[in-house]
Structure formats: structure tokens, C-alpha cells
Amino acid sequence: MEDCIFCRIAAGEMDADIVHSDERVVAFRDINPQAPVHVLVIPRKHLRSAFDLEGEDGDLLLHLFKVIRKVSEDEGIAGTGVRILTNVERGAGQSVFHLHFHVLGGRQMLWPPG
Ligand code: AMP
Numbered sequence: 001m002e003d004c005i006f007c008r009i010a011a012g013e014m015d016a017d018i019v020h021s022d023e024r025v026v027a028f029r030d031i032n033p034q035a036p037v038h039v040l041v042i043p044r045k046h047l048r049s050a051f052d053l054e055g056e057d058g059d060l061l062l063h064l065f066k067v068i069r070k071v072s073e074d075e076g077i078a079g080t081g082v083r084i085l086t087n088v089e090r091g092a093g094q095s096v097f098h099l100h101f102h103v104l105g106g107r108q109m110l111w112p113p114g
Helices: 005-010 055-074
Strands: 018-021 025-029 037-043 083-085 101-105
Touching: 005 025, 005 037, 018 055, 025 055, 037 055, 055 101
Parallel strands: none
Antiparallel strands: 018 025, 025 037, 037 101, 083 101
């Protein structure tokens, strides 16, 4: 998807503050952070949202969560509290249509979310 900004970040064609990169997953800091730690974890594979995941993506989904845990540990928030979320479609707040998990921490998270 050449018009997808997260595909471009994953391909190294667009700058980002990358905190993790491997053959299947990239993690980088959100450009508009909502908490002291706000990292986006994405698959290199272009999927529009979590609802595009299929059975063949089971290993990828597990790997995404392993990276989320590693990033949380590296950022020092794994033990204090981590909000992991993904928005699906505009009504939920999705603005970039490439599957990504927000990893937030470093402050008290509130509930309900806005
Ligand atoms: P969502 O609204 O759930 O689709 O999340 C998209 C997120 O991507 C937002 O939190 C944006 O701040 C973030 N974002 C958009 N463009 C970039 C970029 N070039 N680098 C880092 N984060 C970005």
C-alpha cells in the first residue's frame, strides 16, 4: 500500500522514532503522544484493522503481543500499568488504516476512555 504512512515507516521511507524492528513487526513513538510513553506497534503486513486479521495471522498476532510486552519492559512501564488498545473504524477514533496497537503508560490511565 504505497499511500499508507505506516507501510512507508515500516519500509524506512518515512522517518519515525523506532524503538523496535524485526522481520514482521515495527514499533515507533506516536507523533502526538497521549502519555509519557506512547508507542505504536504495527505489523509490516498491511492490514486495515484488527478486523482484517485471519486465521493465518495467529502467529503474527502472538508476535505483536510479545513485542508489546518487550516494548513495555524496555520503556519501564510493564510493572506499573500499560494501556493496550486498537481502534477499529472512524467512530472508534481510527485515523490511520493500517493495524496498530497503541501502547500507553507512565501515568495513571483513566476509565472510561473519551
Ligand atoms: P488511530 O487514531 O487509532 O488510527 O491512531 C493513529 C495514531 O498515529 C495517532 O495517535 C497519531 O498521532 C499517530 N501518527 C500519525 N502519523 C504518525 C507518524 N508519522 N508517526 C508517528 N505517529 C503517527
